[in-house]
Amino acid sequence: MRTKPIPESAPETPRRAADRIRETAFDLFYREGIRAVGVEEIVSQAGVTKPSLYRAFESKDELIAAYLRDYDQRFRERFEAPGAEHPRDPKAHLLAYLDRLATRACHDDYRGCGLTNAVIEYPEREHPAHQVAVQSKQNLRERLREMCREMGARDPDELADGLLLLLEGSYVSGQAFGEGGPARMLGVMARRLIEASI
Amino acid sequence: MRTKPIPESAPETPRRAADRIRETAFDLFYREGIRAVGVEEIVSQAGVTKPSLYRAFESKDELIAAYLRDYDQRFRERFEAPGAEHPRDPKAHLLAYLDRLATRACHDDYRGCGLTNAVIEYPEREHPAHQVAVQSKQNLRERLREMCREMGARDPDELADGLLLLLEGSYVSGQAFGEGGPARMLGVMARRLIEASI
């Protein structure tokens, strides 16, 4: 056992080609858009070759779906993270997330929500990218409804939809306006809607 | 004079190739996405040939820019139209537009705002599509501020940004959720924000 090779404690670049592809694809798809990025660009930037990509993923569409599932997971983590600092206080939890989002969305190179962008890039309902992204959005809607119920809203579903509109609006307007865009008002507006609905 | 050929009183299809290309490109770009549509598809569906396209437009990018300028003009018309029914009442004017938008955005095949979609499809600031779309959004923001001033908001710029978030949120969530999506709450939420800000 003691002679067993250590499993590379700090691998600056992942050993496995599939992982490198997945990470590179994530960055490129998010920053430049999915349709704008070809598989050639992904593999070359990942330092691997095309057959490695197609051994790990059935097709580009499957790689896209994997990217969106990764994005969904990271989103959930970002969304739920403030909950640790505000246990049993869904309102503070949600507002903390929105405040952080507002800051990010007003940064100049903000590129919005990868899932929202995917719905727009792939409007066909049958496309895997569309399906994964829409499913994630439906989960988010349900989660918001749950939080609105917990914070004692008169009509939780209604408030959840209002907040969802503000949220999605921040995603897209962040890209269009950059620094000083309308997303800076996200916190103010969300608080106003919540106060008027409890 | 009487022998002069009548100028085709009801031309079901426009005579000029450039016009047909422009109209076909508008429909295809809007419904399927810009990057998803090739020039071949445009000319074949328009019933013309590729050289005709490139005689009227320098490049595909220029055709895209033309599409977005057309979209911007049609948007302005839709946005300003309710003003005729509500002269000197910017609040009623705006709410009338939002109510119509909410209805459209909850229809199942809604495809959002072509300008917003273009910003997402072309995130590079140098791209003509990006520039035309962003300029249109800045004009809209300024128009909203003007309306909020006229309706006597305490902080017109703040309210305008809040309404803009709801608006953009309706555009994108309409595509993701379709029938019964959050956009149905657009009118309620806009009224709530306005009432809390006057």
Add this chain to the structure above:
DNA sequence: TGACAATGTTACCGATCGGTACGTATTCTG
């Protein structure tokens, strides 16, 4: 009739797209 502008026809260009057949390293196991 003749000149002119607009459009169609056909065939093509280099570049890039997503995807693959096939051979070569590397590594784990006996």
Add this chain to the structure above:
DNA sequence: CAGAATACGTACCGATCGGTAACATTGTCA
């Protein structure tokens, strides 16, 4: 060490991308 897996690279495929050259056809107006 042998030998089977496992992981990867070289070189290539047909299709499509945006874009063009050269020429024929049409309708309009003088």
